[in-house]
Amino acid sequence: MLLAKQCGQAPGKKTRTEVLAKERTGLIGQMPHQLISAEEEKIQRDIQIKRQKLVKAQQEATTDKQKLQKLSDIRTHICTFREEMARFSVEIDTMLESADVPADDRGAFHPLFPEDTAPLLTRWEAALDAALTRRAGATENPTEGTIRWLQKQIKELEERKFTDEVLQERIKTIQCRILDIDTETQRIREEIAQIEGPEKERIATTCEKRLDTYVAYFKNLGCEQKILEELFKLVSDRLAGEAAAEQEQNLVEFSIRWDVDLDSWLERGSNLFDKRSIIPYGTMQNLEDKAREILLPAWMSGNPNNIQQAMNKFLAEFQKEEFHSNKFMRRESTVQDLLEWLYKVEHVRVSYSLKYNGVELEKLSPGTKGIALLILYLRMDISDTRPLIIDQPDDNLDNASIYEFLTTYFKTAKRRRQIILITHNPNLVVNADSEQVIVATAERRQNGLPRITYQSGALENNMPKEQGIRQQVCRILEGGSDAFRKRERRYALPEGQP
Secondary structure, three states, rough: OOHHHHOOOOHOOOOOOHHHHHHHHHHHOOOOOOOHHHHHHHHHHHHHHHHHHHHHHHHHHHHHHHHHHHHHHHHHHHHHHHHHHHHHHHHHHHHHHOOOOHHHHHHHHOOOOOHHHHHHHHHHHHHHHHHHHHHHHHOOOOOOOOOHHHHHHHHHHOOOOOOHHHHHHHHHHHHHHHHHHHHHHHHHHHHHHHHHHHHOOOOOOOOHHHHHHHHHHHHHHHHHHHHHHHHHHHHHHHHHHHHOOOOOOOEEEEEEEEOOOOOHHHHHOOOOOOOOOOOOOEHHHHHHHHHHHHHHHHHOOOOOHHHHHHHHHHHHOOOOOOOOOOEEEEEOHHHHHHHHOOOOOOOEEEEEEEEOOEEHHOOOOHHHHHHHHHHHHHOOOOOOOOEEEEOOOOOOHHHHHHHHHHHHHHHHHOOOOEEEEEOOOHHHHHHHHOEEEEEEOOOOOHHHEEEEEEEEEEEOOOOOOOOHHHHHHHHHOOOOOOOOHHHHHHHOOOOOOO
């Protein structure tokens, strides 16, 4: 965008050279043609020539000083880059170590930068310093053509007495202005040549590289998506295989999608624009509509080619000549801010989630989430034979879900490992075919401390006076045999009704 802005300045620069040329012609016309003497005319010509040489020498000295500053910037940049390389080496060593790459082989991954750059920079700096010294000239008896010599010559010529000092001052003013015009005209012509030549090519190359880098991000996201799909396929195949082996429906699956936070992206862009000015696409609402129409479908598709075409189409409005001046932006906003916003990528990401019975995990109730995660764990961890303790898996679940899903999976999982459940739900205790039931009873003693006793046995354990496991389970989970029978009579379910 900055390069495009510079390109858009070329017509204005050409107009400026035309204005300067007209002014120069006018100044020459104002120059007195009849001087008092031929000697004075010769002196004025000498002053004009020496002033031109002085300006040229000073410009060359300024260029050398700018080169010196560039060399200093390069030296600083190299030091910063070396520090970044050192940090990168530390980070890559950590990663290589975690991948069990031998220490002797890690050096191949360390970036290197030539160590002999400092002498080169020092030599170039010394050459520029010497050139500056030569151009400046000595304080005493400066060499002909140096800045100090030219300044001394001009001063001596100006100190000569003229018959008409007012006329002399007028000539001096005109000559100085002509010199300024010539200097500015030369500078503008060089800038125009740069813009219409190498700068124009650099604009096209830079824009292309910027867009390529932008699209490369989405290609990387596409690679991430493929890796996730391959990983999830292994898990999904195992889940489906386990379900088929048990003649059950596979309710757990994975989903991968492209998420776009368009609103946050638009909000950030809105903060850059001056709403009182005409912005690209006219108004912020029109810009938002175009973003939803052009960019959003491409981002959601995740297709790099679609994204590249959409960006080119969307940015075409920003590249129109009337927007090169950036007058539509707020005073505190910069071109860099605009570019960072347009090519921002953090609002587009690949998301993955677990689905249960076709519904995204985040949209499920807390209880159903627990079922989905528990099923995933029980189905995937088939090689683990260690005992598994689960505390109240029935929390936030209705009895129908417990009976339909949890009991089935627990009955399957207990064939491979011991399952220990802490629960108050009769469906899990009775219908999950418990091999052993442990009833914990807490009684508070006179000293205030609880006394906990345990009674264990199979569900078939039946003893008089409510002492059997069956009676204890019925008492705690069902409210006792009388309560259970009353509910059964209340339901009055006919035989065979599901």
